[in-house]
Amino acid sequence: MPDQASSTPARRAAELRAQLLQHAHRYYVLDDPEIPDADYDRLFQELQAIEAAHPELLTQDSPTRRVIGAVLDGLAPVRHQVPMLSIHTETDTTPAGAEKFDARVRKALALDQSAPPLAYHAELKFDGLAINLRYERGDLVQAATRGDGETGEDVTHTVRMIATLPKRLRGADAVRAAAIEVRGEVFMRRDDFEALNQRQRKLIESGARGEKTFVNPRNAAAGVVRQLDAGKAAKRPLSFFAYGLGEVDGWALPATQGELLAALKRLGVPVSDASAVVRGAAGLVGYHERIAARRDGLPFDIDGIVYKVDELALQERLGFKSREPRWACAHKYPAQEQTTLVRDIDIQVGRTGKLTPVAKLEPVFVGGTTVSNATLHNEDETRRKDVRIGDTVIVRRAGDVIPEVVGVVLERRPVPIGEPFDLYKKLAGKCPICASAITREEGEVDWRCSGGLFCPAQRKQAILHFAQRRALDIEGLGDKLVDQLVDSGLVGTLPDLYRLVLASLMALERMGEKSAVNLLAGLEGSKRTSFARFLYGLGIRHVGETTAKDLAKHFGNIDRLMAAGVEQLLEVNDVGPIVARSLRTFFDQAHNVEVVEQLRAAGLSWPETEGVAVDAVPKPLAGKTFVLTGTLPTLSRDDAKDRIEAAGGKVSGSVSKKTHFVVAGTEAGAKLDKANELGITVLDEAALRAMLPNP
Ligand code: IVH
Numbered sequence: 001m002p003d004q005a006s007s008t009p010a011r012r013a014a015e016l017r018a019q020l021l022q023h024a025h026r027y028y029v030l031d032d033p034e035i036p037d038a039d040y041d042r043l044f045q046e047l048q049a050i051e052a053a054h055p056e057l058l059t060q061d062s063p064t065r066r067v068i069g070a071v072l073d074g075l076a077p078v079r080h081q082v083p084m085l086s087i088h089t090e091t092d093t094t095p096a097g098a099e100k101f102d103a104r105v106r107k108a109l110a111l112d113q114s115a116p117p118l119a120y121h122a123e124l125k126f127d128g129l130a131i132n133l134r135y136e137r138g139d140l141v142q143a144a145t146r147g148d149g150e151t152g153e154d155v156t157h158t159v160r161m162i163a164t165l166p167k168r169l170r171g172a173d174a175v176r177a178a179a180i181e182v183r184g185e186v187f188m189r190r191d192d193f194e195a196l197n198q199r200q201r202k203l204i205e206s207g208a209r210g211e212k213t214f215v216n217p218r219n220a221a222a223g224v225v226r227q228l229d230a231g232k233a234a235k236r237p238l239s240f241f242a243y244g245l246g247e248v249d250g251w252a253l254p255a256t257q258g259e260l261l262a263a264l265k266r267l268g269v270p271v272s273d274a275s276a277v278v279r280g281a282a283g284l285v286g287y288h289e290r291i292a293a294r295r296d297g298l299p300f301d302i303d304g305i306v307y308k309v310d311e312l313a314l315q316e317r318l319g320f321k322s323r324e325p326r327w328a329c330a331h332k333y334p335a336q337e338q339t340t341l342v343r344d345i346d347i348q349v350g351r352t353g354k355l356t357p358v359a360k361l362e363p364v365f366v367g368g369t370t371v372s373n374a375t376l377h378n379e380d381e382t383r384r385k386d387v388r389i390g391d392t393v394i395v396r397r398a399g400d401v402i403p404e405v406v407g408v409v410l411e412r413r414p415v416p417i418g419e420p421f422d423l424y425k426k427l428a429g430k431c432p433i434c435a436s437a438i439t440r441e442e443g444e445v446d447w448r449c450s451g452g453l454f455c456p457a458q459r460k461q462a463i464l465h466f467a468q469r470r471a472l473d474i475e476g477l478g479d480k481l482v483d484q485l486v487d488s489g490l491v492g493t494l495p496d497l498y499r500l501v502l503a504s505l506m507a508l509e510r511m512g513e514k515s516a517v518n519l520l521a522g523l524e525g526s527k528r529t530s531f532a533r534f535l536y537g538l539g540i541r542h543v544g545e546t547t548a549k550d551l552a553k554h555f556g557n558i559d560r561l562m563a564a565g566v567e568q569l570l571e572v573n574d575v576g577p578i579v580a581r582s583l584r585t586f587f588d589q590a591h592n593v594e595v596v597e598q599l600r601a602a603g604l605s606w607p608e609t610e611g612v613a614v615d616a617v618p619k620p621l622a623g624k625t626f627v628l629t630g631t632l633p634t635l636s637r638d639d640a641k642d643r644i645e646a647a648g649g650k651v652s653g654s655v656s657k658k659t660h661f662v663v664a665g666t667e668a669g670a671k672l673d674k675a676n677e678l679g680i681t682v683l684d685e686a687a688l689r690a691m692l693p694n695p
Contacts, residue, residue: 009053020040020043023043024040024063047064075226077151077153080147080150081179084146084152085149088329089330091332093331093333093334095285098285099285101284101331102118104326104329109317109318117283118309120279121276121310122284122287122305125304126243126300126301127217127218127302128188128217129145129225131144131184131186134247135179138169138174139167140165142154149323153226155226158224158226158233162238166269169269173252177248179247179249180245180248180267181247182246182264183242183244183245185241187221187238188217189217189299189300190301200213215406218301224236224238242264242270255312256311257315277310292368296367297400302333303332303335307330309328336397337394340362340364341391345387346360347427349449349457350458351460352458354448356376356446357375357378358376359374359387360372361393361395366396374404375405378446385405385406387408387421388408388417388418389418390413390417391413392409392412393406423447431457433455436589436591437585438450448541452541460482460486462539463497464477464479467497471534472537473526474519475522476519477497484511485497494595494599495595495602498527498603499602501520527602531557531558532549533548534599534604535552535558536548541582547579550574551572551575553611554611555572557609561587573694574646575646576644620692620693624649624661625650625659625661626660626662627659627661627675628641628662628663630665631667640663644692647691661688662680662683663683663684664684
């Protein structure tokens with residue numbers, strides 16, 4: 001603790017500012033606060049008091065002004081000491097682009113044919129936004145956007161939240177320097193972007209106002225940097241790579257661009273390791289091609305390469321032409337976003353029965369390939385973006401991510417246009433592959449085909465599930481073989497497995513006699529099984545291993561189970577309405593019953609029992625009403641509801657005098673307050689479990 005009495009108000013204010021920013025960083029960025037909130041508040045109030053008594057000490061970036069978690073009025077302008085210029089862009093994406101740059105540089109330097117090739121520094125062109133970081137005596141004092149090149153915006157409060165960015169430079173020479181301005185790109189990694197949008201979608205689904213999804217990582221990065229609320233920015237991870245300098249005062253410059261970046265790295269500044277020193281036009285072309293091959297695998301978007309004359313003295317000699325350096329050039333790659341026309345909206349059936357709307361597009365060249373399909377994710381997403389047949393849309397394909405429609409260009413929407421997208425209507429309620437009923441459960445975003453093992457789109461998955469160790473345990477039946485069996489047409493349904501014979505197996509490519517014999521033995525061995533394994537193997541949605549065991553024990557025989565109505569199913573331990581409905585939907589499809597019959601006819605058998613008498617099932621919560629609020633440590637809302645209902649209880653959405661128990665998790669809100677007000681018993685998850693027959 002510094003000696004407060006002997007420090008001047010100015011020194012103490014600076015100290016407090018540094019500490020507060022440090023603590024805010026640990027709190028918001030690292031999720032690892034060092035001090036309790038109350039201590040933070042005390043430091044904060046001390047600083048406020050000093051600033052009130054000495055207004056001349058108030059700084060632009062003081063945490064008391066850039067209140068973390070609060071909304072600021074606007075971003076302050078920052079005049080750049082050295083203008084932030086842009087560079088010439090070579091839009092010819094072929095090798096000729098690089099050759100033209102080399103030729104221009106050689107001409108400007110008056111080099112003839114016989115002069116040796118020049119050394120260039122080739123770098124990735126990060127697709128984010130340019131930022132100037134000003135360090136004074138080693139401390140990060142200001143971060144500013146490029147703006148118009150002369151004047152940018154002060155974004156110190158958000159840029160400070162970038163975890164990898166040093167708030168203080170390493171090394172004695174940097175700390176001695178009056179000023180070092182580091183320039184580089186702030187961007188968002190693709191995985192961070194996907195996660196952010198995922199969170200945003202959830203927020204929107206849960207009814208949050210003023211939230212939106214971002215169209216691409218660049219947009220998201222710019223949005224986060226220009227956020228007024230630093231606390232919000234802290235939760236949206238950004239990255240940074242340095243590529244150059246602004247004003248430098250009191251720090252010795254190295255001789256080349258390559259050495260400059262190496263020096264910045266030693267100071268602790270993030271620098272990409274993908275740059276290279278190359279020679280001549282051939283070197284530039286080679287680098288452009290090497291990176292093109294790696295582009296999809298990079299964790300972030302790049303829109304091209306930047307070539308720079310490596311030697312700083314030569315850069316100086318080359319100088320500028322109409323505000324663009326002659327010594328640098330951007331060489332683009334094909335864009336990762338394009339606009340095109342939606343010809344139709346198809347619905348694809350995934351391996352698990354999930355139905356995904358897919359835009360059928362006028363083919364367009366994007367991200368290096370021709371794209372004619374782009375995912376729309378799900379019905380809600382399609383409606384939110386309001387994508388309709390005939391619309392012009394922005395399609396994005398970056399990395400190995402599936403091409404997606406990021407938005408509609410509404411100005412180009414034709415009149416008249418068709419109705420908003422309606423998945424159920426479009427499919428008339430039937431799976432486009434097997435015509436089974438489609439369902440969408442409460443609280444879920446996806447529609448699904450209920451065909452299960454009957455649906456050809458789900459066949460391979462269904463067979464693998466059936467064959468797995470915890471189900472029928474068919475030895476020798478792995479995913480490669482399932483692919484072969486289904487693709488060759490030998491197996492279409494589960495009963496087909498038991499119709500396989502040696503001759504047909506031997507006709508398969510790469511199938512030896514030994515493996516064929518093994519598979520047949522595995523199939524034969526799987527025929528004697530248990531009711532629970534068989535039931536689990538059918539792959540009925542929401543029927544996991546434990547539920548299958550409970551059902552098997554309760555009913556004892558499959559005919560009784562198949563005939564049971566929802567009411568009877570609800571009598572089973574831990575079976576709630578969701579599981580009950582799923583079982584009913586499954587056995588209501590004649591083709592599923594047929595599969596069961598055929599498997600039995602093929603010789604599958606298991607010991608049967610009388611089952612459990614209905615009145616033996618305990619209903620300890622009968623007559624009790626529960627309300628759930630907040631997030632429970634392990635049970636999801638649906639699970640908790642299911643278990644309470646399975647034990648005979650009722651779950652209601654709002655707290656009233658009739659409520660018997662409120663089950664509260666973290667972030668419980670108004671319902672908990674109401675419960676306390678009315679004196680209703682509040683339970684945590686452990687207490688709820690203790691009341692269940694099967695904790
Ligand atoms: S050098 C005077 N190097 O691309 C030269 N720029 O106009 C200053 N960019 O908006 C730019 N990666 O933000 C340079 N490795 C890189 C870069 C890069 C991305 C951005 C920069 C600017 C634009 C160039």
